[in-house]
Amino acid sequence: MKRILLVGSVGCGKTTLLQRLRGADLDYAKTETIYTDGTVIDTPGEYLELPWFKHSLRMASFDADLVVLLASANVADTRFPPGFTTFFTPPSIGVVTKIDVASPDQVRTASAHLVLAGVTEVLEVSAVTGEGIEALTERIA
Numbered sequence: 033m034k035r036i037l038l039v040g041s042v043g044c045g046k047t048t049l050l051q052r053l054r055g056a057d058l059d060y061a062k063t064e065t066i067y068t069d070g071t072v073i074d075t076p077g078e079y080l081e082l083p084w085f086k087h088s089l090r091m092a093s094f095d096a097d098l099v100v101l102l103a104s105a106n107v108a109d110t111r112f113p114p115g116f117t118t119f120f121t122p123p124s125i126g127v128v129t130k131i132d133v134a135s136p137d138q139v140r141t142a143s144a145h146l147v148l149a150g151v152t153e154v155l156e157v158s159a160v161t162g163e164g165i166e167a168l169t170e171r172i173a
């Protein structure tokens with residue numbers, strides 16, 4: 033499995049996705065600092081949302097093979113600046129999360145935000161129902 037860096041807003045579902053990828057119980061736990069289980073690097077949403085933390089994301093990306101930008105389908109706006117992927121040296125993909133609680137239009141909007149951020153590939157998942165998880169697992173294998 034590639035070493036991946038999860039980046040996205042507070043509450044967009046990074047840690048829950050990590051738990052799902054690991055087959056662990058889905059237990060809410062706020063991410064307070066950068067955490068890695070060895071393969072997945074999980075980050076607090078504040079590192080994206082607060083400008084003075086952004087540099088930490090770039091530093092963490094040096095240990096990753098792939099940056100995964102996550103956008104929650106039930107959030108209408110985006111915290112990713114246009115072209116954000118150029119901030120990272122490794123390649124990036126996009127993942128729309130929480131598709132189980134969003135309309136197709138909402139999923140399309142979140143996907144469009146990820147494309148504006150610079151990804152050329154977007155996967156859609158629900159960590160709760162498991163939809164899209166197999167495709168994501170194959171992509172990061």
Ligand SMILES: Nc1nc2c(ncn2[C@@H]2O[C@H](COP(=O)(O)OP(=O)(O)OP(=O)(O)O)[C@@H](O)[C@H]2O)c(=O)[nH]1
Pocket residue numbers: 040041042043044045046047048049060061062063064075076077078129130131132133157158159160161
């Ligand atoms: N319905 C639904 N809820 C989800 C999904 N993924 C995560 N959630 C919920 O969204 C909330 C936030 O999820 P987290 O995984 O903690 O979000 P995070 O991106 O790690 O947040 P920070 O650690 O604060 O940056 C939790 O209550 C999760 O249960 C999903 O696929 N579907």
Ligand SMILES: [Mg+2]
Pocket residue numbers: 046047048061062063074075076077
């Ligand atoms: Mg978290």
